[in-house]
Amino acid sequence: MHEGFIRYIEDDIAQHGFKLKEYNSMIKLGRSKVNGYLDDTKKELAFARIDDVESWLSVLVHEYSHFRQHTNGKFNNGNNYFDIVDQWINKKKEYSDKTLDRAFRFVRNCELDCERGALKIIDEFGLSIDKKLYIQKAAAYVYLYFYARKHRRWHGKRAHYRYKTIYSLMPTTLRGRFNTIPDEIMEIFEKKLGVE
Numbered sequence: 001m002h003e004g005f006i007r008y009i010e011d012d013i014a015q016h017g018f019k020l021k022e023y024n025s026m027i028k029l030g031r032s033k034v035n036g037y038l039d040d041t042k043k044e045l046a047f048a049r050i051d052d053v054e055s056w057l058s059v060l061v062h063e064y065s066h067f068r069q070h071t072n073g074k075f076n077n078g079n080n081y082f083d084i085v086d087q088w089i090n091k092k093k094e095y096s097d098k099t100l101d102r103a104f105r106f107v108r109n110c111e112l113d114c115e116r117g118a119l120k121i122i123d124e125f126g127l128s129i130d131k132k133l134y135i136q137k138a139a140a141y142v143y144l145y146f147y148a149r150k151h152r153r154w155h156g157k158r159a160h161y162r163y164k165t166i167y168s169l170m171p172t173t174l175r176g177r178f179n180t181i182p183d184e185i186m187e188i189f190e191k192k193l194g195v196e
């Protein structure tokens with residue numbers, strides 16, 4: 001049934017000139033390695049079919065949700081903001097606090113909207129993904145941007161935010177606004193991921 005979902009995506013994105021790219025290892029993207037991406041310039045949706053089914057299926061759903069945002073004209077012109085966040089965290093460029101705050105807010109809202117869309121896709125296709133866990137991982141991912149803004153670091157090479165000790169403490173709904181981070185959640189990140 002997952003093959004059917006994959007073919008559906010392939011056909012759907014093809015109507016907008018996008019290609020689906022499947023990898024069997026982590027994908028090199030610049031200096032980092034990722035599990036998937038949507039590139040609206042190259043018109044590619046990529047995912048790495050690694051680890052267990054639920055993991056790569058979750059990545060595919062996430063990227064496909066970004067595709068739907070793209071076709072709905074949501075969060076367009078955001079590439080610059082994604083680049084700003086990326087370049088700043090990797091200490092390649094400096095920006096004013098005002099620019100950083102704006103960029104982080106944009107990226108955070110885009111990812112939150114993407115995750116909410118992903119939940120709809122999971123329901124729509126009846127995918128075998130544990131929604132409660134998906135939501136907690138998604139919440140951790142969105143909150144991670146607050147940690148990254150404060151400490152100028154990401155979760156490191158391994159996706160630490162996926163660790164059960166972190167995401168089991170996250171909210172089990174994405175209905176909140178996520179425009180601030182509760183102190184206790186920041187403390188969890190600081191304790192588990194470290195500070196500089």
Ligand SMILES: [Zn+2]
Pocket residue numbers: 062066111114
């Ligand atoms: Zn995303």
